[in-house]
Amino acid sequence: MILTTTNTIEGFKITDYKGIVTGTSSELKTKFSFKNDKNMQIIEDLMNEAKEQAFQKLQTNASHLKANAVVGISVDVETVGGSYFFVSVTGTAVLVA
Structure with missing residues (x-):
């Protein structure tokens, strides 16, 4: 499946x-200090996992x-209360040839 943020796909006709x-996904994270590189890596890994799950959905x-x-895919990341974050991916499903 072709996924793109653009409204057209070069070489294809819709x-x-x-x-x-x-596609949506959410992750629970404990409250981390952003001053620690290890904690930043954990948060980044969790966000990437949530994003991948959202794209799969x-x-x-x-x-x-x-x-x-x-x-026309757009990605939105929301946080709630510093403990949860949600990833939402939205686009238009098309048939291309």
């Missing part, structure tokens, strides 16, 4: 728009719509 798809949702690409 033949059908299937709909908006999302996005692709699964696009596949259910019989799409072979997702265009």
Whole structure:
């Protein structure tokens, strides 16, 4: 599956728009001090894992719509109370040829 933040895919023609798809993921983190490089690495690893899970869900949702690409992808990261963070990935599922 092709994933892109752009609205077109060079060398491909969008033949059908299937709909908006999302993928979300959340992670719980304990309160860390941002002054410690080790803690920053742990937080970065957790965020990357959550982002990967969100992208996997996005692709699964696009596949259910019989799409072979997702265009116009945006990624949003939100934090709540300093303990949780949420990753949301949104795009338009399309069929390209």
